[in-house]
Amino acid sequence: MAVVVVCSCVLNSLLKRFPDAYGWGPMSPPVAPPGWSRWLVPPAALSVHLSIGQAYAWSVFKPPLESALGLSGTQSALPFQLGIVMLGLSAAFGGTLVERHGPRWAMTVALVCFSSGFLLSALGAAVGQYWLIVLGYGFVGGIGLGIGYISPVSTLIKWFPDRPGMATGIAIMGFGGGALIASPWSAQMLKSFGSDNSGIALAFLVHGLTYAVFMLLGVLLVRVPRPKERADGRPAPLEGVQVSARSALRTPQFWLLWLVLCMNVTAGIGILEKAAPMIRDFFADTSTPVSATAAAGFVALLSAANMAGRLGWSSASDLIGRKNIYRVYLGVGALMYALIALFGDSSKPLFVLCALVVLSFYGGGFSTAPAYLKDLFGTYQVGAIHGRLLTAWSLAGVLGPLIVNWIADHQEEAGRHGSALYGTSFLIMIGLLVVGFVANELIRPVHARHHEPAATPAPKEGNDVVRPQPESA
Amino acid sequence: MSSDLSQSPPEAAGPPDRRPLIAFTWLWVGAPLAYGLYELVRKATQLFTG
Numbered sequence: 001m002a003v004v005v006v007c008s009c010v011l012n013s014l015l016k017r018f019p020d021a022y023g024w025g026p027m028s029p030p031v032a033p034p035g036w037s038r039w040l041v042p043p044a045a046l047s048v049h050l051s052i053g054q055a056y057a058w059s060v061f062k063p064p065l066e067s068a069l070g071l072s073g074t075q076s077a078l079p080f081q082l083g084i085v086m087l088g089l090s091a092a093f094g095g096t097l098v099e100r101h102g103p104r105w106a107m108t109v110a111l112v113c114f115s116s117g118f119l120l121s122a123l124g125a126a127v128g129q130y131w132l133i134v135l136g137y138g139f140v141g142g143i144g145l146g147i148g149y150i151s152p153v154s155t156l157i158k159w160f161p162d163r164p165g166m167a168t169g170i171a172i173m174g175f176g177g178g179a180l181i182a183s184p185w186s187a188q189m190l191k192s193f194g195s196d197n198s199g200i201a202l203a204f205l206v207h208g209l210t211y212a213v214f215m216l217l218g219v220l221l222v223r224v225p226r227p228k229e230r231a232d233g234r235p236a237p238l239e240g241v242q243v244s245a246r247s248a249l250r251t252p253q254f255w256l257l258w259l260v261l262c263m264n265v266t267a268g269i270g271i272l273e274k275a276a277p278m279i280r281d282f283f284a285d286t287s288t289p290v291s292a293t294a295a296a297g298f299v300a301l302l303s304a305a306n307m308a309g310r311l312g313w314s315s316a317s318d319l320i321g322r323k324n325i326y327r328v329y330l331g332v333g334a335l336m337y338a339l340i341a342l343f344g345d346s347s348k349p350l351f352v353l354c355a356l357v358v359l360s361f362y363g364g365g366f367s368t369a370p371a372y373l374k375d376l377f378g379t380y381q382v383g384a385i386h387g388r389l390l391t392a393w394s395l396a397g398v399l400g401p402l403i404v405n406w407i408a409d410h411q412e413e414a415g416r417h418g419s420a421l422y423g424t425s426f427l428i429m430i431g432l433l434v435v436g437f438v439a440n441e442l443i444r445p446v447h448a449r450h451h452e453p454a455a456t457p458a459p460k461e462g463n464d465v466v467r468p469q470p471e472s473a
Numbered sequence: 474m475s476s477d478l479s480q481s482p483p484e485a486a487g488p489p490d491r492r493p494l495i496a497f498t499w500l501w502v503g504a505p506l507a508y509g510l511y512e513l514v515r516k517a518t519q520l521f522t523g
Contacts, residue, residue, distance in 0.1 A: 035488020
């Protein structure tokens with residue numbers, strides 16, 4: 001967090017020096033001028049999420065780093081793993097700062113941290129110091145991941161009170177799309193620059209500079225809605241139920257939703273983690289075995305389903321409601337796992353279709369969560385509450401792969417092969433999804449004792465656009 | 474989506490036309506995403522041809 005504070009101080013002093021530059025002020029919230037279109041806010045969010053989504057394409061750098069710096073596979077994974085840990089920590093602990101300073105501050109911190117992480121890594125690769133890559137990409141860049149991930153969420157919900165699911169779905173889809181862009185782009189760059197120390201350093205340098213320019217659009221473009229004013233000119237209080245981040249942690253609703261997200265993500269990662277070997281094992285003993293190339297195509301198709309689910313299911317939640325859409329994710333998800341376990345090895349189309357549906361629910365679970373939080377706790381500190389909820393992702397990221405890999409290894413030691421390696425894992429995933437389903441059923445409106453006083457003013461960043469809007473699109 | 478829902482309240486003189494800016498910003502993020510999707514589709518077809 002020290003790096004976040006240092007970045008904040010540097011930005012603060014810069015803003016004080018240039019108070020009038022294109023709507024900037026000394027830590028002033030970027031309130032939208034009259035006539036500002038809300039359709040300018042999703043591209044601002046996407047410019048950040050498409051950039052930080054690069055994290056999932058880290059594996060492209062692993063083989064060159066291993067050969068250039070003499071690293072093991074475990075060592076070369078360290079920057080990514082530290083980055084994901086820092087994502088969870090900075091989203092959880094930096095959420096309140098993001099609420100306090102607004103989305104422009106958060107996007108600037110994300111830009112500075114994410115890009116300087118690459119620049120530090122470039123230095124590390126050039127001088128052969130691997131610890132600099134771990135520190136740069138993992139620690140500094142990881143803070144950029146966490147702050148960047150939550151930076152637009154609260155603002156999007158405030159601009160799109162009638163379609164919060166669609167709005168957050170667009171942004172969070174970007175996080176999935178970031179890897180699709182970075183993976184072929186980074187691979188091509190390493191091919192052009194070479195895979196030795198200087199080639200990797202140059203690739204890191206180009207990544208850092210390009211992402212800085214790309215994310216700058218978000219920093220310059222993001223605006224918060226103009227606050228509604230009362231007749232006396234003072235900011236009007238927020239409408240509806242409002243719960244602070246501190247109070248939210250004391251409600252059963254937060255922890256039930258935490259459990260729902262954790263179970264849904266664990267079930268999705270269970271397939272995503274071992275997708276390629278899984279489809280090959282399932283059809284190894286059949287007349288139509290799956291080649292390594294086809295398995296890679298299957299993994300790509302799962303990524304597409306993940307991305308489509310983030311936008312599609314989250315948008316659908318605006319129409320059918322958040323609780324109902326999670327009933328679908330968890331209930332139908334369990335059914336899909338059961339179909340794979342029972343009939344998956346007899347029909348390749350059935351296996352692929354069920355896996356795609358599960359992965360679309362995995363993505364949908366991520367992008368619908370902010371809108372669910374808004375329904376339960378209001379917009380007052382929804383960004384900070386979302387940051388804390390993401391700790392469920394951190395646990396699920398460990399839990400899902402652990403279950404599937406551990407069981408598959410033990411089944412293999414016991415002499416089993418093919419689809420039998422995964423049967424027990426699938427039963428556990430079905431159990432987890434049922435637990436999540438029950439948790440979702442137990443979610444009720446938050447008790448009045450947790451509500452903020454009715455006269456709670458809009459936070460200083462501007463906040464709620466309280467224009468008349470339809471409840472559903 | 475009617476314009477009064479998608480925009481902040483306009484000034485009396487009329488707000489500047491934001492459509493070129495909207496088009497530019499969506500192109501800014503849409504072009505790299507389209508490249509990523511193109512590469513994804515190329516790879517995904519291997520499931521049926523590989």
